[in-house]
Amino acid sequence: MEYLIILCVVLYGCAMLFVLFYGMAQAHLLYRFSRYSKHGESAALPAPEVWPMVTVQLPVYNEKYVVERLVQSIAALDYPADKLEIQLLDDSDDETTTIIHHSINQHPQLQFQHIRRPDRSGFKAGALKYGLALAQGEYIAIFDADFVPSPYFLKQTIPHFADVKLGMVQTRWTHLNQDYSILTKLQALALDAHFFIEQVGRNSQQAFINFNGTAGVWRKATILDAGNWQDDTLTEDLDLSYRAQIRGWDFKYLSAVESPAELPPVMSALKSQQFRWTKGGAESAVKHLPTVLRSGAGLRTKYHAMAHLLNSAVFVAILIASLASIPLLWAQVNNLLPDVVFRIGSFMLISFVMISLVYFQANALGKTTGMNRLLSFVVYYPMFLSMSMGLALHNAVAVWEGWSGRRSPFIRTPKFNLEAQQHQWQENLYRSLKIPFTTYLEGVLGLLFLGTAAWSVAQGEYAFLVFHLMLAIGYLLVFYYSFQSYRKI
Template identity: 75%
Template structure:
């Protein structure tokens, strides 16, 4: 029994140490972000005397709810019409294709090309590669179907490519439906931390950053030099980003340029998106981590690349630590382990404090720190942290599949456009995913941690009460909202 407890303590310690080391990278990004902010606003480069040719790629697959809005937004781009090509890379097998055909007739003065492939091989990466071979532009702007680029998007980004070494410009996502529900508010909190603190923190010290799949502009020559789009991971954007930067192309992140987009309003859509991002990140880590560590990049750059490529492993560490904590709590009640072990465990929890500071900074950026905003953060952040914990099983499965090379298809995230429609998300035609077995396990884990939390109160042992209570709340909320949002058979 003692040996088993020591093993649990060792597993728990390794998992929490990983989270602590990851949080140290986050702390450094927060420091670099604040330093960047103190330097003030950067001066925008002058507009070129002659605007270069640009191809806007719009990869679309079954997007009947949002494709008209997308075309209208791109048609409103303020850019010389004779230098602008728009590719609608349409892989749809529903009425979306017919909607596109009708819609583009409203803009006869624009070079709108409706491109259909023979098959959907390679999914999004395959569509982008197919379109790139036909693209006339020197630069390639990419928008997913749920984005609505601002009219001045190209005129704010293209001038930076006067730097011949610049390969990609990424802009900041903003949220069309942030206030739709608690779920969208929590997603906005997570994404703002990435698009404010992490991207700025990395880019300000010339560490690896990633193209976020949309809302950015590539130099076409960069894509080709880096080996073109590849479909061997579910995050073709992250994969190409690392290949390009390993070939010494520079990337630029512009937090001042906004790219509005829609957040998934239901749990099933969010899970689909999270699974693809998390598994693709794990696949990209397997593909690139060794190359990065063997490269001639500075040690600090390698450290941040390590944290970047392994950030999804935090969910594995959290799942392992949470399960291992149960026998450790039992051992604490029965005095089977030295008290020093629990003091060391408390130090490990500092990682969560550091991560909380990152989200606190992102939440208040450019906004007043009034008491109502502080109270709002204190209300939403514990809920966000709980739900993130409740996603640990789902995302840990994705990470494991990515690490072990198990392949799965590219599952699109259903789009809703609820602001423009009168009916509810329950009527969305694309909400056709069946509830997976892991969702039932999330419900069981929620009940397990609830029982553990109650037992710890009965035993008057409170050392892990908050941790287990948040786990219980998170898993039960994820299970409940998942059960509501998946299709019934």
């Protein structure tokens, strides 16, 4: 029993040390953001004398609900028609193809190309690579099917490529359906922290940033120089980003340029997105972290690259710490642990304070009044933190698969177009109805931590009470929303 307790102390301590390492990186990004925001984003650059040829790539697979909206928004781009080539990279096997054909025929003045591959090899990365071989543009703009770019998107981004070392420009995602439900509000909070704070904080110090898969523009020569699109990870965007920056290309993040998109409105769609992002991030860490650490980059750049590539490991750390905390609580109740263990553990909680400040700042940037900022944060952040913990099991499985090299297909996130209110999410033909085994385990863990919290109160030991209550709420909410989203009409 003594060795088991020691093992749990070591596991809990290592997990919390990793969270502290990540929290310190987040705190530094917040500091860099604060310094950058005092000076403001640089003014818009002058237009080039002659606008260059641009290819807009639209990778699409079974997007009947949003593809017409996508075509209409791209057709509205304010850019010389003779310098604009638009590729519909259509891998669909349903009526999406017919909708695309009908939609592009409404714009004969534009160079729409409806491109069909023989097969879906390489999934999104394969489609982008296939289209790139046909592209005439010097620059490649990419949008996922649920995005609705501003008409001025290209004129706001292309001038930055006057810098011959610039390889990619990324813009900030905003949210078409943020107020649709509690779930979309919480996702918006998470994404805003990335797009307001993390991207600005990294880019302001020339640390590695990532193309976010959409709403960005690449110099075609950069993609080719970095080895083109590759499909050996589920995050082809993160993979290419690191390959290009390792090759010496600069990236630019434009926080002021907004690119509206849809948030997954149901848990099943969110989970498929989260699984792809976390597993792909883990795969990219295995692929690139050794190269980055051996590179001539500065120590600060390497530190942020480690935190960036290993950020999905936070879910593994939370899962380990939560499970180890149960026997530690038992040991504390039975006076088998010295108090110093809990004093050190309390010090580690400073990492949660640092991470919370990042989310508070991101939340504040989207609100107009001080009271609105505070109330929004007080209401939604504890729920966000709990549900993030509740996704620890699901995402930890994804991370483990990424680290171990287990391959899996690219499962795209179903789009709904609910803001148009033409149909309900239950009617979406693309959502999964198969309940994963991990969903049942989430329910079990929710009950386990709820029972542990009740037992700790009965024993008069409150060291882990808040932690266990948040875990219980998080797992039970994820379990509930999961079953709700998997149900049939």
